[in-house]
Amino acid sequence: MENSNTPQQNKQQTNKLSNWLKTSITARMLIVGFLIIILLIPLSYINSLIAERSFRQADVVSEINDKWGHNVLVYGPILKLPYKTYSETKTYNETTKTYFKETKTHMNYAYIFPERLNSDVNVDSKTLKRGNFESAVFTTTMDFSGHFIPTDLNDKGIKTEDIVWDKASVLIQTTNLKGIKSEMVLHLNSEAYNFQTNFNSKDDNHNRYLDVLESNFIKAEDLSDTENDNFSISMSFNGTQQIDLIPIGKTTTMSMTSNWPDPSFVGNYLPNDETKEITKEGFKADWKVLHINRAFSQQHLNKVPNLNAFAFGTKFMVMVDEYQKSERSAKYGFLVIGLTFLIFFLIQTMSKIDIHPFQYLMIGLALTMFYTLLVSISEHSNFLKAYLVAGISVVALITLYSKSILRNFKFSMFICASLTALYTFIYVIIQLENYALLVGSIGLFVILAIVMFVSRKIDWNNG
Amino acid sequence: MKPNINQIGQIVALLSFVLGTCLLSFYLFFGEDLINLGFALTYVIIALIINFIVFIVVIINGLFTKNNKGEALKTCGLMALNIPIAILYFYMVILFPNQNLI
Numbered sequence: 314m315e316n317s318n319t320p321q322q323n324k325q326q327t328n329k330l331s332n333w334l335k336t337s338i339t340a341r342m343l344i345v346g347f348l349i350i351i352l353l354i355p356l357s358y359i360n361s362l363i364a365e366r367s368f369r370q371a372d373v374v375s376e377i378n379d380k381w382g383h384n385v386l387v388y389g390p391i392l393k394l395p396y397k398t399y400s401e402t403k404t405y406n407e408t409t410k411t412y413f414k415e416t417k418t419h420m421n422y423a424y425i426f427p428e429r430l431n432s433d434v435n436v437d438s439k440t441l442k443r444g445n446f447e448s449a450v451f452t453t454t455m456d457f458s459g460h461f462i463p464t465d466l467n468d469k470g471i472k473t474e475d476i477v478w479d480k481a482s483v484l485i486q487t488t489n490l491k492g493i494k495s496e497m498v499l500h501l502n503s504e505a506y507n508f509q510t511n512f513n514s515k516d517d518n519h520n521r522y523l524d525v526l527e528s529n530f531i532k533a534e535d536l537s538d539t540e541n542d543n544f545s546i547s548m549s550f551n552g553t554q555q556i557d558l559i560p561i562g563k564t565t566t567m568s569m570t571s572n573w574p575d576p577s578f579v580g581n582y583l584p585n586d587e588t589k590e591i592t593k594e595g596f597k598a599d600w601k602v603l604h605i606n607r608a609f610s611q612q613h614l615n616k617v618p619n620l621n622a623f624a625f626g627t628k629f630m631v632m633v634d635e636y637q638k639s640e641r642s643a644k645y646g647f648l649v650i651g652l653t654f655l656i657f658f659l660i661q662t663m664s665k666i667d668i669h670p671f672q673y674l675m676i677g678l679a680l681t682m683f684y685t686l687l688v689s690i691s692e693h694s695n696f697l698k699a700y701l702v703a704g705i706s707v708v709a710l711i712t713l714y715s716k717s718i719l720r721n722f723k724f725s726m727f728i729c730a731s732l733t734a735l736y737t738f739i740y741v742i743i744q745l746e747n748y749a750l751l752v753g754s755i756g757l758f759v760i761l762a763i764v765m766f767v768s769r770k771i772d773w774n775n776g
Numbered sequence: 777m778k779p780n781i782n783q784i785g786q787i788v789a790l791l792s793f794v795l796g797t798c799l800l801s802f803y804l805f806f807g808e809d810l811i812n813l814g815f816a817l818t819y820v821i822i823a824l825i826i827n828f829i830v831f832i833v834v835i836i837n838g839l840f841t842k843n844n845k846g847e848a849l850k851t852c853g854l855m856a857l858n859i860p861i862a863i864l865y866f867y868m869v870i871l872f873p874n875q876n877l878i
C-alpha cells in the first residue's frame with residue numbers, strides 16, 4: 314500500500330492521536346479501564362496464593378490427624394451368632410438305579426444388636442500446632458453399657474438348636490483402630506473377654522473402611538436364653554475432628570461432656586435441646602434415639618449392614634476461616650480497584666490535574682498488595698488485626714502518594730476518607746452473613762448516587 | 777488525509793496487545809467460566825494472521841518508499857514486540873497455579 318500522505322501530514326496525524334490520548338476524557342477512561350483489567354492479573358495470582366495456602370493448611374491438618382488418629386465412629390457392640398443351615402442334593406446312581414441324598418451343612422452368621430445401648434463419652438480436647446497451622450485433637454473415653462435380650466431367631470426361620478452358642482462373639486467396628494489407647498475388655502454378665510482385630514481380605518461387607526474388633530468366643534452359659542445379658546465396655550481413643558455413634562440399640566442414649574467450647578452437632582440426630590449446655594469452658598449434650606426413629610431392625614443375617622447414614626455425634630473443628638475471609642475480600646478486589654480509580658479519575662477530570670497511567674498502575678499495585686499483606690499477617694494474627702494493619706498501611710501509602718501527585722491536601726484527605734470507607738464497607742460485607750447482600754446492595758447504591766452527584770457537572774463532550 | 781500503513785500497523789499491534797491482555801486477565805481472574813481456552817486460542821491465531829499480513833505489507837511499503845524506512849522499522853519493531861509478550865502470556869496460562877488445564 315503506497316503512502317499518499319506527505320511526511321508533514323503524517324506528523325500532523327500522529328500529533329492529533331497523541332493529543333487525543335492526552336486530553337480526551339474518553340481516551341483517559343479507556344486507559345484507566347485497561348489498567349483495571351491489567352490489575353486483574355496480580356489479583357488472580359493473589360487468589361491463587363490464598364487457595365494454595367488454604368490447601369497447605371488442609372494438608373498439615375490432615376498430617377497431624379494421620380499421626381494422632383482420625384475421626385472416631387463406633388458401630389457396636391454387635392452379637393455375632395453362628396448358625397447352621399442345611400442343603401440337600403439328590404444324585405441319581407445309574408448302577409443301583411436309586412437316588413443318593415446328600416445333606417450339606419453351612420455355617421452362617423446372625424448379627425444381633427443390643428436392646429439397650431448407653432454410652433457415656435468424655436472428651437478432653439486440645440489444639441496441636443505445626444508451623445502456622447493448628448488442628449483440634451482429642452482424647453476420649455467412651456463407656457458403653459447395655460444389654461442383649463435372649464436371642465430368638467425363630468422369626469427368621471432359624472431353630473434354636475441350629476445356633477452354635479459356643480462360637481458366639483461380640484463385634485465392634487470403628488474407623489480409628491490406630492487411635493485406641495487402652496486394652497478393650499468386654500464384660501458380659503460376670504465374665505471378661507478381650508478383643509482382637511479381625512482383618513479378612515475376603516470380607517465383602519459394605520463397611521470396608523471400618524475396622525473390625527472381635528471378642529473371644531463367648532461362653533455358652535453367658536448367653537442366657539431366658540434373661541437379659543448385660544454388657545459393659547470401656548474404650549479410650551485419640552482422635553480428631555469428629556466423634557460419631559451409630560444408634561444400634563433399640564433404645565440408644567449418649568451423654569457427651571467436653572472442654573471444647575465450639576462443638577458442632579452433626580449427623581442424623583440432634584442432642585436434647587433442654588439438657589444441652591455450651592459454655593466457654595466446654596459443653597454437655599445428651600442424645601436419645603429410639604428404634605422407631607430409625608429404619609433398621611435389631612437382627613441381620615449374613616452381613617453387618619452399612620448404617621453409617623444413621624450416625625450422630627459432634628464435630629470438633631478449629632474455626633479457622635481466615636483464608637476463607639481473605640478469599641472473600643480478594644473477590645472484592647476488582648470493586649476496590651475500580652472504585653479507587655474512579656475517585657482518581659473524577660479528581661483528574663474535575664481539577665484538570667494530570668495523572669499519568671504509571672501513577673494509576675502504582676496505586677493499583679498498592680491496592681493489590683493489601684491482599685498479600687492480609688493473608689500473610691492473618692497467618693500469625695486474627696483476621697481483624699490483619700485487616701486493620703493491611704488496610705491502614707495501604708490507605709496511608711496511597712494517601713501520601715496522592716498528596717505528592719495531586720499536590721493538594723484536600724484531595725489526598727478525600728482519598729484517605731474514601732478508601733477508609735471502602736475498606737470498612739468491604740469488611741462489614743465479609744463479616745455479615747445474612748445481611749451481606751442487603752448491605753452490599755445499599756452500599757453500592759449509595760456509591761453510585763455519590764458518583765452521579767459528583768460527576769453531574771463534568772462536560773463529557775468537550776473533555 | 778488517509779491513514780498510512782505504518783499507523784495501521786501500530787494500531788493493529790496496540791489493539792492486539794490490548795485485546796490479548798484483556799483476554800488473559802479475564803481468563804486468569806474469572807477462569808474458564810468466562811473465557812473459554814479455545815476462544816482465546818482462536819483469538820491468538822486470528823491476531824497472528826492479521827499481524828503477519830500487516831507486518832509483510834509494512835515491510836514491503838518500507839522497502840519501496842524512499843522517506844518511510846525509519847517509520848516502517850519502528851512499526852515492525854512495535855509489532856514484533858507482541859511476539860515475546862504472547863509467549864509470556866502463554867507461559868502464564870500454562871503455569872498458572874491451582875487450575876485444571878486439559
